[in-house]
Amino acid sequence: MEDSLPNSDPAGLLASLTSAQREAAAHIDGPLLILAGPGSGKTRVVTHRVANLLLHGVAPGQILALTFTNKAADEMRQRVERLTQCRGVWMGTFHSFCARLLRQYATLVGLHENYSIYDADDSRRVLKEVLHSRAEPITHTSPEAIASAISWAKNSLVTADQYVPRANSTVGAIVARVYPEYQQRLIASNACDFDDLLLHVATLLREQEELRAQLDARYRYILVDEYQDTNLAQYAIVRALSIDHPNLAVTGDPDQSIYGWRGANLSNILEFEKDFTRVAVVRLEQNFRSTPNILQVADHLISFNVRRKPKRLFTDNPPASPVRLVVYPTGSDEADGIAQRIAEEVLAGRRRPGDCAVFYRVNALSRPIEHALRLQGIPYQIVNGLEFYQRKEIKDVLAYLHLVNNPQNDLALLRIINTPARGIGKTTLERLTSYARRKRICLLDAARQSGLVQAIPKRTATQIAKFVAALDRMSLHAGGPLQETMVAVLRESGYRDWLAESDSEEDQERLANVEELLTAAEEFDRQHPEAEQALELFLEQAALVADTDALETEQDRVTLMTLHAAKGLEFPVVFIVAAEHGLLPHERSSEDPEKIEEERRLLFVGITRAKQELQLSCAQYRAFRGERRPTIPSQFLMELPREELSYSEPVGYPSELDADDDFDDRRDDGDDLGGLDDSDDRDERPRRRGSVWSDEDFVQDSPVEYDEDDSQDGESRRGNRSGHAAPSSGRVQLFVPGMMVWHPDYGTGMVLSVSGSGLKRKAQIEFVQGGGTKSFLVAHSPLEPVPE
DNA sequence: TGGCAAAGGCTTTTT
DNA sequence: GCCTTTGCCA
Numbered sequence: 001m002e003d004s005l006p007n008s009d010p011a012g013l014l015a016s017l018t019s020a021q022r023e024a025a026a027h028i029d030g031p032l033l034i035l036a037g038p039g040s041g042k043t044r045v046v047t048h049r050v051a052n053l054l055l056h057g058v059a060p061g062q063i064l065a066l067t068f069t070n071k072a073a074d075e076m077r078q079r080v081e082r083l084t085q086c087r088g089v090w091m092g093t094f095h096s097f098c099a100r101l102l103r104q105y106a107t108l109v110g111l112h113e114n115y116s117i118y119d120a121d122d123s124r125r126v127l128k129e130v131l132h133s134r135a136e137p138i139t140h141t142s143p144e145a146i147a148s149a150i151s152w153a154k155n156s157l158v159t160a161d162q163y164v165p166r167a168n169s170t171v172g173a174i175v176a177r178v179y180p181e182y183q184q185r186l187i188a189s190n191a192c193d194f195d196d197l198l199l200h201v202a203t204l205l206r207e208q209e210e211l212r213a214q215l216d217a218r219y220r221y222i223l224v225d226e227y228q229d230t231n232l233a234q235y236a237i238v239r240a241l242s243i244d245h246p247n248l249a250v251t252g253d254p255d256q257s258i259y260g261w262r263g264a265n266l267s268n269i270l271e272f273e274k275d276f277t278r279v280a281v282v283r284l285e286q287n288f289r290s291t292p293n294i295l296q297v298a299d300h301l302i303s304f305n306v307r308r309k310p311k312r313l314f315t316d317n318p319p320a321s322p323v324r325l326v327v328y329p330t331g332s333d334e335a336d337g338i339a340q341r342i343a344e345e346v347l348a349g350r351r352r353p354g355d356c357a358v359f360y361r362v363n364a365l366s367r368p369i370e371h372a373l374r375l376q377g378i379p380y381q382i383v384n385g386l387e388f389y390q391r392k393e394i395k396d397v398l399a400y401l402h403l404v405n406n407p408q409n410d411l412a413l414l415r416i417i418n419t420p421a422r423g424i425g426k427t428t429l430e431r432l433t434s435y436a437r438r439k440r441i442c443l444l445d446a447a448r449q450s451g452l453v454q455a456i457p458k459r460t461a462t463q464i465a466k467f468v469a470a471l472d473r474m475s476l477h478a479g480g481p482l483q484e485t486m487v488a489v490l491r492e493s494g495y496r497d498w499l500a501e502s503d504s505e506e507d508q509e510r511l512a513n514v515e516e517l518l519t520a521a522e523e524f525d526r527q528h529p530e531a532e533q534a535l536e537l538f539l540e541q542a543a544l545v546a547d548t549d550a551l552e553t554e555q556d557r558v559t560l561m562t563l564h565a566a567k568g569l570e571f572p573v574v575f576i577v578a579a580e581h582g583l584l585p586h587e588r589s590s591e592d593p594e595k596i597e598e599e600r601r602l603l604f605v606g607i608t609r610a611k612q613e614l615q616l617s618c619a620q621y622r623a624f625r626g627e628r629r630p631t632i633p634s635q636f637l638m639e640l641p642r643e644e645l646s647y648s649e650p651v652g653y654p655s656e657l658d659a660d661d662d663f664d665d666r667r668d669d670g671d672d673l674g675g676l677d678d679s680d681d682r683d684e685r686p687r688r689r690g691s692v693w694s695d696e697d698f699v700q701d702s703p704v705e706y707d708e709d710d711s712q713d714g715e716s717r718r719g720n721r722s723g724h725a726a727p728s729s730g731r732v733q734l735f736v737p738g739m740m741v742w743h744p745d746y747g748t749g750m751v752l753s754v755s756g757s758g759l760k761r762k763a764q765i766e767f768v769q770g771g772g773t774k775s776f777l778v779a780h781s782p783l784e785p786v787p788e
Numbered sequence: 789t790g791g792c793a794a795a796g797g798c799t800t801t802t803t
Numbered sequence: 804g805c806c807t808t809t810g811c812c813a
């Protein structure tokens with residue numbers, strides 16, 4: 001506070017900042033809370049603050065900047081270096097920071113310095129094996145549910161021996177039995193999962209006071225980005241490092257907290273001011289990113305949330321085009337429409353592909369969009385799912401490396417002992433595993449003794465011995481440059497030959513990927529020429545890279561990604577698709593009001609990524625698990641300010657479909673087209689006061705059907721159209737039980753029951769915000785339908 | 789033991 | 804609809 005005035009800025013470093021930004025950037029000692037709205041120049045403030053600390057004589061090694069993604073860390077690093085020409089500030093994700101710390105203090109938590117990091121897939125395998133070996137009945141639940149329960153426990157700092165299941169929770173009971181053994185196996189394999197990285201470090205800091213004090217003194221200035229997304233473990237870590245030197249600066253926005261499902265605790269940011277004494281609070285509310293139209297939409301939407309710190313978002317940017325809300329007949333029409341629009345904009349020279357981004361709630365929604373973009377010949381990139389390090393062939397090669405680095409890594413051994421095929425099958429492995437368990441040794445040691453195992457035939461034992469010998473030859477190359485190690489692995493394992501000799505196109509592609517990994521190794525060697533444990537570092541990096549890190553901003557491509565992945569990014573043009581009930585909000589969130597708020601924040605994040613243009617859309621029918629189903633518009637669409645929106649149904653799609661009339665059933669009941677016909681007497685939408693929706697948009701039993709499939713594919717149109725109820729008696733019954741509604745005073749609610757008919761028709765409704773059941777005369781109520 | 793075909797299950801979001 | 808797991812046969 002005292003010396004955080006502009007006059008302590010001799011280099012004029014902070015001159016370009018606004019006064020609020022400058023206040024935050026100039027702050028030096030003591031806790032600092034920066035409440036930063038979207039597009040408020042937060043990164044700018046943080047990087048300037050780091051630069052300012054350096055300028056005031058703080059040593060780079062005393063500063064620790066923690067982010068959630070490597071990408072955010074890289075960007076921060078680059079910007080700080082540009083500002084100060086100074087290196088040596090530790091910037092990285094929580095996970096990589098903890099991984100590095102654990103290398104040093106591994107023995108204190110029962111690991112060795114060469115421990116392996118299991119990714120989600122690896123830990124899932126271990127868990128499944130534990131479940132299997134204990135013959136746990138997992139009907140009515142799934143390994144995923146159990147895994148996430150364990151993950152939740154770890155993120156809440158509950159260790160295996162502390163875990164107490166909630167009364168009569170089936171999953172909890174299983175977790176209580178399985179968690180300890182799962183943990184034992186990790187330790188026995190000298191491995192830890194993602195959550196352990198945090199949990200081990202938190203434990204370390206709690207139990208080793210001397211070490212804690214030492215690290216507290218070393219990392220004197222700590223910055224945490226996206227503080228609203230920290231979980232209890234992360235909180236404990238930064239808290240423990242900020243006791244003697246409470247120079248903790250956190251930035252975040254409660255409205256952008258979207259990781260509650262993985263244990264993020266909104267209270268961390270909401271109660272920061274209570275956690276520390278004499279907290280300086282700076283609010284960054286001016287938005288430099290978006291048009292006022294976009295900002296208005298975002299602001300209006302998020303105001304429906306209850307659990308938040310109210311703030312006012314404003315911008316000096318000039319007004320621009322309204323936010324578009326588009327209803328497409330089907331999901332593929334949506335994809336086509338968006339691809340077409342982008343194509344037009346690009347062709348007209350108004351936009352480049354790289355200006356545009358498409359966001360969706362679940363990864364599965366990317367397919368139709370990819371397809372449509374490909375048809376239009378628009379280059380795109382997907383930030384998602386199966387990225388490089390998750391591919392089978394890459395994981396195989398990495399498993400060899402893992403085993404070389406950490407011989408106790410049983411999971412890695414199981415993965416590659418028979419890849420390529422060496423005649424070591426399932427039964428042999430079972431025998432080997434039970435032998436290892438009996439002798440309490442790792443699988444590799446068991447393999448070394450396979451000749452002694454009675455149950456394993458001589459012939460097979462010889463095969464195993466050959467494998468072990470090959471592995472030992474690889475290990476001879478372990479100390480040197482990474483590339484050399486990897487070449488040895490590919491040679492001695494026979495993996496490369498195996499792929500090279502295959503005729504299948506798939507294997508050739510795999511070979512290419514393996515070559516790419518080799519290139520990555522080469523690059524790694526170049527960047528870390530002096531590294532003694534290159535192998536260890538490389539494996540660590542491979543385990544901790546995230547999907548979003550692969551994002552290439554250089555390339556001029558449309559970017560496709562989930563709403564979660566979009567956080568922290570911005571694009572001139574943004575499309576958010578599938579704003580439909582069950583998808584956004586996701587069905588697994590739709591009962592719990594708190595989760596609904598998180599879904600709303602997710603949409604808020606998506607909206608505020610847009611700089612100039614924003615389109616929200618939904619479809620009236622969407623293919624889901626191979627089945628086409630009518631959809632319900634998202635309740636969030638009702639929460640947008642009408643005056644900022646332009647509403648449209650694109651013309652053309654329905655008529656195109658109508659032209660293709662070799663399917664007579666399409667025209668059944670065709671006189672009630674529910675707002676989808678191509679006549680032009682309805683372009684006056686929105687017509688209904690107080691809502692962008694007209695009654696026709698809520699037709700429950702639309703008599704019209706549109707195929708999701710490409711029109712040339714006649715096959716897909718036969719058979720009965722399931723997921724589609726029979727047409728009802730003409731006019732739609734707007735309120736039916738289970739349907740979502742909106743009331744100007746009470747917000748969103750659900751219809752519990754209806755009674756009466758005509759003007760006397762009543763609906764009993766329970767509102768999300770609570771307050772019990774309320775009853776309304778449908779005809780006279782201001783209820784807006786969000787049907788279900 | 790290994791390869792192939794059929795059946796089953798699955799879908800949030802990520803370090 | 805797609806991917807993974809299971810089961811059967813050579």
